[in-house]
Amino acid sequence: MSGSISGGTPEFGWVAVDEYFAAELLPDQASFDALLAANTEAGLPAIDVSAAQGALLGLLIRLTAASSVLEVGTLGGYSTLWLARALPPGGRIVTLEVDSHHAQVARDNLDRAGVGASVHVVVGPALDTLPGLTGPFDLVFIDADKQHSADYVELALPLSRPGTLIVVDNVVRRGALADAGSDDPKVVGSRRVVELVGAHPRLEGTGLQTVGAKGWDGMVLALVRQAPRNGA
Numbered sequence: 001m002s003g004s005i006s007g008g009t010p011e012f013g014w015v016a017v018d019e020y021f022a023a024e025l026l027p028d029q030a031s032f033d034a035l036l037a038a039n040t041e042a043g044l045p046a047i048d049v050s051a052a053q054g055a056l057l058g059l060l061i062r063l064t065a066a067s068s069v070l071e072v073g074t075l076g077g078y079s080t081l082w083l084a085r086a087l088p089p090g091g092r093i094v095t096l097e098v099d100s101h102h103a104q105v106a107r108d109n110l111d112r113a114g115v116g117a118s119v120h121v122v123v124g125p126a127l128d129t130l131p132g133l134t135g136p137f138d139l140v141f142i143d144a145d146k147q148h149s150a151d152y153v154e155l156a157l158p159l160s161r162p163g164t165l166i167v168v169d170n171v172v173r174r175g176a177l178a179d180a181g182s183d184d185p186k187v188v189g190s191r192r193v194v195e196l197v198g199a200h201p202r203l204e205g206t207g208l209q210t211v212g213a214k215g216w217d218g219m220v221l222a223l224v225r226q227a228p229r230n231g232a
Contacts (some may be wrong), residue, residue, distance in 0.1 A: 018173035018212040022051045032081060035109045039076035042105045048075060049143070049169065050213040054082035057141060057167070058215055061086035064165050066138035071095035072126050072152045073144030073180065077106030077119075083141065093119045094133060096126045096144070106177055135159030143169040147185045150192035153222070157202070162226035168193050172218035198220045 045064040074097035103123045110116040171190040197205040205222030
């Protein structure tokens with residue numbers, strides 16, 4: 001990458017840095033690029049995580065030694081592929097997708113990428129399908145309709161164990177998260193996530209702002225505890 005970004009907008013710099021990270025740290029992108037191209041051809045919206053964020057999800061799986069992963073929000077399987085590539089032998093992913101067309105695109109993409117056997121795509125509203133799952137899951141990644149993110153966290157808790165890591169994406173909403181007067185349903189939903197994690201006796205978490213190819217946003221990470229914070 002050549003040229004200077006000093007005179008550009010901050011957003012331009014964010015994208016340039018993401019591209020630099022991808023070029024230097026994530027050189028093997030062919031299968032991921034092919035997946036995104038298939039998503040575009042199938043008419044899916046380009047709202048996937050960035051490559052750097054996908055790689056972070058993979059690192060989190062390795063850091064936590066997760067072998068059982070729950071994903072809420074499959075889209076075309078881009079983040080799912082990052083998760084699947086990081087699984088140990090015998091690991092599994094259950095990923096939930098409300099749209100049957102998106103789910104089929106994801107299945108085809110993951111099969112072509114060689115990880116389809118380790119991924120089970122469940123079709124239907126996650127509020128309905130989550131209660132029927134069997135845990136425990138070691139890592140939970142929530143990236144679906146933001147209005148219900150807090151509901152998904154609550155429904156994922158019975159499917160978790162002490163030490164499960166829950167990651168909720170897209171909570172900062174370009175800073176609107178801190179605007180108490182916002183009535184945007186996505187902002188209200190994101191604030192519910194933060195308030196839930198902050199108040200729940202079995203969760204210990206933090207928020208992390210991010211900038212990059214996806215703009216200004218961020219995530220909440222929460223660890224499921226063995227006992228309530230005020231317990232013995």
